[in-house]
Amino acid sequence: MITRWIPLWVIPVLIAVAIGTVWLRLAIVRTSYSINQTDKSLRNFQHEREKIELKLAGLRSPRRLENLATKKFGLTKPRADQVVYLK
Numbered sequence: 001m002i003t004r005w006i007p008l009w010v011i012p013v014l015i016a017v018a019i020g021t022v023w024l025r026l027a028i029v030r031t032s033y034s035i036n037q038t039d040k041s042l043r044n045f046q047h048e049r050e051k052i053e054l055k056l057a058g059l060r061s062p063r064r065l066e067n068l069a070t071k072k073f074g075l076t077k078p079r080a081d082q083v084v085y086l087k
Helices: 010-059 062-071
Strands: none
16 A cells, blocks of 8 residues: 655645735735725715815805995995096
């Protein structure tokens, strides 16, 4: 009867490969989680930016500015004698 035996160096190599595989998989999972968190933050920042741009557009609205000028500051449209033309 012929018995086959495994060399002793094979067992530590297999253990090292198994540990390396697990370590790489954990590194991939951590990196994927980090990428997902960064994407989520980026989407939140973009959403905030859009909201701020809309608010800014509303604050710069000519209708709002005219309303502010007349009601808050008491301004009126200029009379003809108040208009100065530059050459």
